[in-house]
Amino acid sequence: MFVLDNKNVVITGATKGIGFGIASVFATAGANVAIAARSQPDIDTAVGKLDTLGPGRVIGLAVDVTDAESCQALADGTVAAFGGIDVLCANAGIFPEAPLHTMTPADLATVLDVNVKGTVYSVQACLDALTRSGAGRVIITSSITGPVTGFPGWSHYGASKAAQLGFMRTAAIELAPRQITVNAVLPGNILTEGLQDMGEEYLAGMARAIPAGTLGTPADIGHLAAFLATDEARYITGQSIVVDGGQILPESLDALNG
Numbered sequence: 001m002f003v004l005d006n007k008n009v010v011i012t013g014a015t016k017g018i019g020f021g022i023a024s025v026f027a028t029a030g031a032n033v034a035i036a037a038r039s040q041p042d043i044d045t046a047v048g049k050l051d052t053l054g055p056g057r058v059i060g061l062a063v064d065v066t067d068a069e070s071c072q073a074l075a076d077g078t079v080a081a082f083g084g085i086d087v088l089c090a091n092a093g094i095f096p097e098a099p100l101h102t103m104t105p106a107d108l109a110t111v112l113d114v115n116v117k118g119t120v121y122s123v124q125a126c127l128d129a130l131t132r133s134g135a136g137r138v139i140i141t142s143s144i145t146g147p148v149t150g151f152p153g154w155s156h157y158g159a160s161k162a163a164q165l166g167f168m169r170t171a172a173i174e175l176a177p178r179q180i181t182v183n184a185v186l187p188g189n190i191l192t193e194g195l196q197d198m199g200e201e202y203l204a205g206m207a208r209a210i211p212a213g214t215l216g217t218p219a220d221i222g223h224l225a226a227f228l229a230t231d232e233a234r235y236i237t238g239q240s241i242v243v244d245g246g247q248i249l250p251e252s253l254d255a256l257n258g
Contacts, residue, residue: 002226002227002230002232003030003230003231004026004029004030004031004226004229004230005029005030005031005055005056006030006031006032006056007026007030007031007032007086007087007229008031008032008034008078008082008083008084008085008086008087008133009026009031009032009033009034009085009086009087009088009089009229010034010036010074010075010078010085010087010088010089010122010126011023011026011033011034011035011036011089011091012036012037012063012065012074012089012090012091012092012118012122013036013037013065013091013092013093013141014035014036014037014046014089014091015035015037015039015042015043015045015046015060016042016046016192016193017190017192017193017194017218018091018141018187018190018192018218018221018222019035019037019089019091019092019141019218020035020046020049020050020218021190021217021218021219021220021221021222022089022091022141022218022221022222022225022226023035023046023050023058023222024049024050024053024218024219024222025219025222025223025225025226026087026089026222026225026226026229027050027051027053027054027056027058028053028054029054029226030054030055030056031054031056031087031229032056032057032058032081032082033050033056033057033058033059034058034059034060034061034074034077034078034081034082035047035050035058035059035060035061036060036061036062036063036065036074036092037060037062037063037092038062038063038064039062040060040062043060043061043062044060046060047059047060057081057082059077059078059081059082061073061074061077061078063092065092065114065117065118065119065121065122066113066114066117066118066121067121068121068124068125071118071121071122071124071125072125074122074125075125075126075128075129078126078129079129084129084132084133085126085129085130085133085136086130086133086135086136086137086229087136087137087138087139087229088122088123088126088130088136088137088138088139089139089141089225090118090119090122090123090138090139090140090141091140091141092114092115092118092119092122093114093115093118093141093160094110094111094114094115094157095111095154095157096110096111096157097153097154098153098154098155098156099152099153100155103155103156107156108156111156111157111160112156112159112160112163114160115157115160115161115163115164116160116163116164116167119140119164119167120167123138123171123182126138127175127180130175130178130180131178131179131180133180134179135179135231135234136175136178136179136180136181137180137181137183137228137229137233138171138175138180138181138182138183139183139184139185139225139228139229140164140167140168140182140183140184140185141184141185141187141221142161142164142165142168142184142185142186142240143157143158143161143186143187144186144187144188144242144244144247144248145157145158145161146158146159146160146161146162147161147162147165147186147240148186148242148248149248161186164184165184165240168182168183168184168238168240169238172237172238173238176237179234181228181233181234181236181237182237182238183228183236183237183238183239183240183241184239184240184241185221185224185225185228185240185241185243186240186241186242186243186244187216187220187221187243187244188210188216188242188243188244188245188247188248189206189210189215189216189244189245189247190215190216190217190218190220190221191203191215191216191217191218192218195215203215208253208256209247209250209253209256210244210245210246210247211245211246211247211249211250211256212245212246213245214245215245216243216244216245220243221243224241224243228241
């Protein structure tokens with residue numbers, strides 16, 4: 001059960017953070033992994049780390065997910081290297097802070113271009129290959145911020161993450177006849193490089209607000225993505241699954257002190 005050997009996987013935004021965690025899980029499980037990001041030096045570094053984790057092949061391709069032609073080149077390059085695409089993890093995303101009263105049209109456009117258009121373009125580019133797979137899988141990295149919760153300074157980010165789920169539901173309907181499933185993972189507070197820079201005191205405060213008592217790891221997101229990519233998950237589609245250690249459950253912090 002849960003075999004990923006010889007699965008061909010594309011992961012966008014995969015050189016750091018959650019994307020790298022997803023790539024690490026797939027590589028360890030024996031899949032062939034194509035990681036994609038903007039920075040070639042970051043790609044080269046990540047490929048070097050991932051190449052030692054499993055028996056599958058690991059390649060890196062530069063992509064700008066806001067450009068449909070660049071996404072198509074990513075898909076074509078992966079097919080040329082591996083012979084096909086079985087899984088797309090549409091993970092690329094940005095989260096710059098911009099309070100609503102100072103947010104510029106450019107601020108809004110940049111976030112929507114990467115997080116929403118980038119998801120759509122990635123799926124469109126991989127669609128033919130996923131269809132040929134006969135058991136294609138699309139896994140979108142959304143967030144609890146937007147679909148479930150809100151946070152000051154990230155209204156544009158929250159809107160983009162909610163938009164991904166609207167796309168997911170209709171895409172799941174349209175692609176079901178092709179035997180392609182489309183699902184989303186909604187991470188809570190995950191311990192990535194950006195959060196680590198905030199310092200131990202800040203991280204401890206965040207952990208105290210989570211029933212599990214700890215922040216998640218990028219691998220926690222990767223493990224769910226890997227399951228959704230399996231043949232055993234064939235009957236799950238159009239779903240958004242929260243991975244947050246119970247973060248969204250308490251009505252208030254007082255609920256954790258009972």
